[in-house]
Amino acid sequence: MERMMFIDQVKEQLEKMSESEKDEWILKRAKLLSESEQQGFFMSLTGEKTITYMPSKAEIEDFCEKVQNGDIYVEYEAHYYEFDEDGRYLDDWKVWHNDPQKAFPFLNRIFAGCHDLIILGEYKTVAVILDMVCRLEFQVESSEDCAEDEMFTLPMAEKEHLLSMRTSEIGIDWISALLYVNDFDDFDFAEKLIGIFELELCKKLNPVDFSESISEGLLQRMENLLEEEIRRDKEALAEVSAKAKSWREEYRIEKKLARRKELLLNIQEQCKKQKKVSTKQKQVSVLRSSWKQICGLFDILEFEPYIDDQWEIEEVWKISEALIKHGKFEDEDWQLRKKILKSIINHGYYDHFGCYDPMKNLSEKLCTSNEEYLEFADILYPYYAKKAARMYQQYGRMEKCVVSGKSSGKRKRRIR
Structure with missing residues (x-):
């Protein structure tokens, strides 16, 4: 599990917990500490220590x-x-x-x-x-x-x-x-x-x-x-x-x-x-600056109590469509494009922000060679196993196609 995805999960869980539930959880952890660990734990609690x-x-x-x-x-x-x-x-x-x-x-x-x-x-x-x-x-x-x-x-x-x-x-x-x-x-x-x-x-x-x-x-x-x-x-x-x-x-x-x-x-x-x-690279990277804008919009949406036609969603659509229209993805650094693909897949195409379609459309344009599509398939598997299998088959990696095809077709959505 990626660190940021884990932190997002913890934040989401903390929001669901009441103050008394949080207090109870902390006290349970404290009761399990050995005598040598107790002072450090208490100093961390009071802010005298971080570690x-x-x-x-x-x-x-x-x-x-x-x-x-x-x-x-x-x-x-x-x-x-x-x-x-x-x-x-x-x-x-x-x-x-x-x-x-x-x-x-x-x-x-x-x-x-x-x-x-x-x-x-x-x-x-x-x-x-x-x-x-x-x-x-x-x-x-x-x-x-x-x-x-x-x-x-x-x-x-x-x-x-x-x-x-x-x-x-x-x-x-x-x-x-x-x-x-x-x-x-x-x-x-x-x-x-x-x-x-x-x-x-x-x-x-x-x-x-x-x-x-x-x-x-x-x-x-x-x-x-x-x-x-x-x-x-x-x-x-x-x-x-x-x-x-x-x-x-x-x-x-x-x-x-x-x-x-x-x-x-x-x-x-x-x-x-x-x-x-x-x-x-930074001067010519339209993709880098555009993705930074999209991430900023996701950060705003994260604090919304519910998702329902916020202007940020429409803005994500516009930026994604402008990127696809601009094209020239082959001129962008593959490591940057790969990083964006990982983020999209790890966050379930940002479906929980109502952005599944623009993220899906963008992800399908970021690869420009057979090798890149195969790496994308590695990112998709096992969370989107059937889609990965089709990609392995299309780009000549049949042995992986068989393995991913045997995997459950049920998508394991990652939570932001």
Whole structure:
């Protein structure tokens, strides 16, 4: 079941329930909670928390302070093994880090909670929390075999399987939240974003992964900054090499320079090209703008107590007929047309809004090739199995025609 369709069903059910029925449902859920879950549930009920299992902001701030002060740390451990677990000769050391204060289960609750907050649209909260957490470095309880200045980072924790999410997934949530709440015209933000991309935690991510959210102006500022930083890095590298300074410093500069070149190339070769293609598609997409209008009309109809010849229905008819008359669907992006077809079928041709006929007429025009019609048949099945079967037969997919033909012809209408 699609998320939006599920939310629509929940809204519809809540409208049917009385206040006392809602109260009873909440109390039943509360009675089933374990003792460890009760406080989070109550804080969610009072508005102090949005995600019940997630630590509060005060708890997160206290945790970060303790990590920075060294009160929360990890322990370095190394053991020599002559043989491995299968009895084969090994003659090597195994190294790992212990988590005596359960810091990483706490962090896992933060990262999972932030991911859920992204779904709920709480971008500002996520940006603030991940800004605090993602740069944390843990002191290591040293031993003779451990370097005194070594710090334990999140990417290192991932390698030792201490995190329940990949660092790249955490990075995606972090950058997505920042892009949503920050001012793209802020020069400092461009610098901050580059710094995040340069972190080990985000080494697998590039600006092109967020091209739909990054403005052209922000990309240009990032490009200018990277060009300047690369020039400085080259000068610093030449100076270090000439003076034969520490090889570690030389390696650090080379590593930083390589990542900055990678980011610059990604912006120049991928982001800007994608922006041009995207802008061109948006400029010529009559279908995209028209469907947005239709969805806006459906949003209005959703709040009507009953459906009976509202002007919005007539407007949906007019827009659909104008689209069909305009044609040129082959010039529209297939992914956009496919998305519209899924929406039409998932909502039962919007029959509950009195728009079955215009949606049916439009859906029959959106496909322009045999392959597209077969994909449309996949969308129709099993909700409109007989129609899918006819389409499979017409476009040469007989094996699917047999399967869909055996399915019940009774339509399972999805509810908005």
